Amino acid sequence: MAVNLLPPDAADLLPIQGIRLATASAGIKKPGRQDVVLIEIAEHSATAAVYTRNAFCAAPVQICREHQKKTSPRYLLINSGNANAGTGQQGMQAARQSCQAVSEVTGVSSHAVLPFSTGVIGQQLPVDKIEAVLPDAVANLQADNWLGAAKAIMTTDTVAKARSVQCRLSGQVVTITGIAKGAGMIRPDMATMLAYIATDAVISQPLLSVMLQKVMDESFNRITVDGDTSTNDACVLIATGRARQAEITELDSDDAQCFVEALTDLCRYLAQAIVRDGEGATKFISINVTGGADSAECRQVAYTIAHSPLVKTALFASDPNWGRILAAVGRSGLNALDLTKVDIALDEVQIVSAGQPAPDYTEARGQAVMNQSELTIHVALGRGDLEDLVWTCDLSYDYVKINAEYRT
Amino acid sequence: MAVNLLPPDAADLLPIQGIRLATASAGIKKPGRQDVVLIEIAEHSATAAVYTRNAFCAAPVQICREHQKKTSPRYLLINSGNANAGTGQQGMQAARQSCQAVSEVTGVSSHAVLPFSTGVIGQQLPVDKIEAVLPDAVANLQADNWLGAAKAIMTTDTVAKARSVQCRLSGQVVTITGIAKGAGMIRPDMATMLAYIATDAVISQPLLSVMLQKVMDESFNRITVDGDTSTNDACVLIATGRARQAEITELDSDDAQCFVEALTDLCRYLAQAIVRDGEGATKFISINVTGGADSAECRQVAYTIAHSPLVKTALFASDPNWGRILAAVGRSGLNALDLTKVDIALDEVQIVSAGQPAPDYTEARGQAVMNQSELTIHVALGRGDLEDLVWTCDLSYDYVKINAEYRT
Missing domain, CATH: 3.60.70.12 (L-amino peptidase D-ALA esterase/amidase)
Incomplete structure (x- = not known):
């Protein structure tokens, strides 16, 4: 699997x-x-x-x-x-x-x-x-x-x-x-x-x-x-x-x-x-955060997305419920994050431009990316020139099954 | 449920x-x-x-x-x-x-x-x-x-x-x-x-x-x-x-x-x-961290345990796999944590005493607590007099199901 x-x-x-x-x-x-x-x-x-x-x-x-x-x-x-x-x-x-x-x-x-x-x-x-x-x-x-x-x-x-x-x-x-x-x-x-x-x-x-x-x-x-x-x-x-x-x-x-x-x-x-080969993984996800004032804050945003159970379950369901990605960026704890400079994309499909819903986004385009077994979540913070990259997987029934039954 | x-x-x-x-x-x-x-x-x-x-x-x-x-x-x-x-x-x-x-x-x-x-x-x-x-x-x-x-x-x-x-x-x-x-x-x-x-x-x-x-x-x-x-x-x-x-x-x-x-x-x-009523919850868990130098570090430990997918799935399975709690305490990021002062208990059942496995712990005693629908995880840090308390639930198949199917 x-x-x-x-x-x-x-x-x-x-x-x-x-x-x-x-x-x-x-x-x-x-x-x-x-x-x-x-x-x-x-x-x-x-x-x-x-x-x-x-x-x-x-x-x-x-x-x-x-x-x-x-x-x-x-x-x-x-x-x-x-x-x-x-x-x-x-x-x-x-x-x-x-x-x-x-x-x-x-x-x-x-x-x-x-x-x-x-x-x-x-x-x-x-x-x-x-x-x-x-x-x-x-x-x-x-x-x-x-x-x-x-x-x-x-x-x-x-x-x-x-x-x-x-x-x-x-x-x-x-x-x-x-x-x-x-x-x-x-x-x-x-x-x-x-x-x-x-x-x-x-x-x-x-x-x-x-x-x-x-x-x-x-x-x-x-x-x-x-x-x-x-x-x-x-x-x-x-x-x-x-x-x-x-x-x-x-x-x-x-x-x-x-x-x-x-x-x-x-x-x-x-x-x-x-x-x-992550436990229960069905998708391989790269999270690429650019435009940070330092690479630590890029990692902080990337890991907040990577650890969000809601983002991970949406990825498992191939559901382009990008609001969960946006919410994860918003709660990642960056000081004085200016939302009007934030861009978010799934592969080449822009979902947020300058903090607003991207005008050319359609559910069909988001769905096409989400159906893939590998995809990249791009977040541009607009705060500087630094970037960082994290790799993760989705959260599936099998993750729960594997970890609920681990010792049996 | x-x-x-x-x-x-x-x-x-x-x-x-x-x-x-x-x-x-x-x-x-x-x-x-x-x-x-x-x-x-x-x-x-x-x-x-x-x-x-x-x-x-x-x-x-x-x-x-x-x-x-x-x-x-x-x-x-x-x-x-x-x-x-x-x-x-x-x-x-x-x-x-x-x-x-x-x-x-x-x-x-x-x-x-x-x-x-x-x-x-x-x-x-x-x-x-x-x-x-x-x-x-x-x-x-x-x-x-x-x-x-x-x-x-x-x-x-x-x-x-x-x-x-x-x-x-x-x-x-x-x-x-x-x-x-x-x-x-x-x-x-x-x-x-x-x-x-x-x-x-x-x-x-x-x-x-x-x-x-x-x-x-x-x-x-x-x-x-x-x-x-x-x-x-x-x-x-x-x-x-x-x-x-x-x-x-x-x-x-x-x-x-x-x-x-x-x-x-x-x-x-x-x-x-x-x-x-947490999504998919089958257990109500209190996490009580005492002996902190300040209450913020107690909360930090409590939330690290509360957010650990491995702890949450073990709770769902009623599996007294307490090593996952210990690992979560260990990765919670406290500066200079002295393990020889750490105690961990499930309700009244001591599992770790002064950083060592508690001598009177048995799997049967741990299992008895884990079978309950409500329990408290106690962590004593031995660093001071402050404490904090967080409430959470387990992570079940239904959490994944609810969040994978949310928009359908």
């Missing part, structure tokens, strides 16, 4: 030298599905990560932050089916124990293991089930298992999300491959749902962190399904350096710009894939 | 000396239903009003503000079925014309007429249909028609909302009777959906405005159904003075305190009635 989102083809996902992946079935929430992923990172790789800003962040996020300060990661251990969030000291202990278990099987320090969990909040993690499958997982690590990993981290996702891109740096082709999961509790804040991205490019660790933050702001931080920032959001970017091109150390170098462009392309694809 | 909300009984609604009401059927949206209300206010009454803060406020709201500056209102003209919002200059002209029409039938200045509209946004008001029924409406004005008026202002409401209360001021019984409407696009901001309240008490106009604002903050400004502030919110409070008790002029007098208490009681009833 995802909106114009095809499952990835294993052949399109390129291995990254220095990265191997394994999946396993630990029966964490339900038996029989792959729900554990182990990602091995070669020595001397650089790794950057961003995490949720939710104050109630999950135990694994706290452990990740702690371990990252101590040493460079060598293994990422991910489970779906249980978020290990809201689990208190027992949850912290479980996350630590899972890292220790990886340490025992692989011989690396437990601080070199980063744990990640996604799934239901508030239930203790059955860490013994994860421990039991680790020896097999380590034995099965493979370079060409990105698709398997993408599938194993899914929760309410209906389609796996994965992509590879390549770019040429100083004459040398480098590859970036990434996977992501997420469909609900999606309003990333300085991070995202779970996403793991690796490249063989040679990039210094400090620059890798800068690049990740920059690209986040242009991709995962622009999406919202339901406005609910998760307790477990995390995005990891690894550079194994195996491409052996000249190391990138400066953000303003040609190579860095080229790499950031390719990484942005990949992250936008994954971020938009999360929205296309 | 409203939650524990009975239709008012006509016999319980007390007339207010100096107020007469009429309804009429103008066929604004659908033929055959009463959709116009005319309220006559006796000379020398004091009237206070508050309106939506939505920047895209409707034409009638703009006319109300303009007319109130010029003279004291003598008639309120209300229609349902069309909000006359997003209608530009033509909508302003229609609202003016409707006041002029009342002026012609009654002989008062058109500035003494306040117009109100509620219903679909973005369609022009068929003002000629309203004009056609005005002579009959004026001929049918009655003191005991509060219930008829409450019914005629309904849109997606399923139950009429009306109440009378009495209090004794300096030995004299005074009466307050009020009606309200609203079920969706409900997150009043300094005002409410439509509400009309009258009393026979003698209260000076300046004090009446102060009282109204004070009581709004304790009633209509505490509710949310979907977070969408309407373009048409308005609340009017009239004091006809016919009770002839000693005029109330000071807020700190015993009479004023007594009156405010009775008015608060009535407004809370009406405000809660709007939530109980």
Whole structure:
């Protein structure tokens, strides 16, 4: 039911030298599905990560932050089916124990293991089930298992999300491959749902962190399904350096710009894939707000529209009830908004011009745009030159159904 | 389907000396239903009003503000079925014309007429249909028609909302009777959906405005159904003075305190009635946040919980998935929130104590509270002594259905 989102083809996902992946079935929430992923990172790789800003962040996020300060990661251990969030000291202990278990099987320090969990909040993690499958997982690590990993981290996702891109740096082709999961509790804040991205490019660790933050702001931080920032959001970017091109150390170098462009392309694809697969989504909506005094106020208007249950249900119904968009703009809290300068359009169909109903608007023209599975809501504020863009989806019966029945 | 909300009984609604009401059927949206209300206010009454803060406020709201500056209102003209919002200059002209029409039938200045509209946004008001029924409406004005008026202002409401209360001021019984409407696009901001309240008490106009604002903050400004502030919110409070008790002029007098208490009681009833009849609502939820450094941050946390689609769908499903409440508290944006001081409870069942899962919590205890049609979510922040309270409802299939099919 995802909106114009095809499952990835294993052949399109390129291995990254220095990265191997394994999946396993630990029966964490339900038996029989792959729900554990182990990602091995070669020595001397650089790794950057961003995490949720939710104050109630999950135990694994706290452990990740702690371990990252101590040493460079060598293994990422991910489970779906249980978020290990809201689990208190027992949850912290479980996350630590899972890292220790990886340490025992692989011989690396437990601080070199980063744990990640996604799934239901508030239930203790059955860490013994994860421990039991680790020896097999380590034995099965493979370079060409990105698709398997993408599938194993899914929760309410209906389609796996994965992509590879390549770019040429100083004459040398480098590859970036990434996977992501997420469909609900999606309003990333300085991070995202779970996403793991690796490249063989040679990039210094400090620059890798800068690049990740920059690209986040242009991709995962622009999406919202339901406005609910998760307790477990995390995005990891690894550079194994195996491409052996000249190391990138400066953000303003040609190579860095080229790499950031390719990484942005990949992250936008994954971020938009999360929205296309948003819980119950039937439409993919871009909200483009221009003419702002700053980009923050453009985002404020865009998110007010994106989170309005009335706008989202009208989109679901393909009802050009544009009064709801206008009401959302009006309540978005902008100081001294001059309505006589506001324009609103659905794709190319103008609905409000200078605060008045557009003279050439007809219900038939609005309906034609609303019938599409993808459309852009344009709002021009007439207050300045800045703009911003947010991607979201509609609110359907299935959103309620999925979230009312999530734990059953 | 409203939650524990009975239709008012006509016999319980007390007339207010100096107020007469009429309804009429103008066929604004659908033929055959009463959709116009005319309220006559006796000379020398004091009237206070508050309106939506939505920047895209409707034409009638703009006319109300303009007319109130010029003279004291003598008639309120209300229609349902069309909000006359997003209608530009033509909508302003229609609202003016409707006041002029009342002026012609009654002989008062058109500035003494306040117009109100509620219903679909973005369609022009068929003002000629309203004009056609005005002579009959004026001929049918009655003191005991509060219930008829409450019914005629309904849109997606399923139950009429009306109440009378009495209090004794300096030995004299005074009466307050009020009606309200609203079920969706409900997150009043300094005002409410439509509400009309009258009393026979003698209260000076300046004090009446102060009282109204004070009581709004304790009633209509505490509710949310979907977070969408309407373009048409308005609340009017009239004091006809016919009770002839000693005029109330000071807020700190015993009479004023007594009156405010009775008015608060009535407004809370009406405000809660709007939530109980919230679109698709199956549960009535109080969210009580204590221990804040100021009441604004308590409200911020309460509204974040109240607007979370994930919390609302869990409430609909009677699923004690309290991790969603915890996640909402965590993303509510409070600066330096210390999780080790946070307590969360459902009614009397503690779920989080000092940031940790409460030791005596069991799924069965959480389920027992969740099965109720009314419950309170308690959050203690441990940051200070202030608190705040918000009322909301759950998010059900029917919310989506009602709003996806609203215009059909």
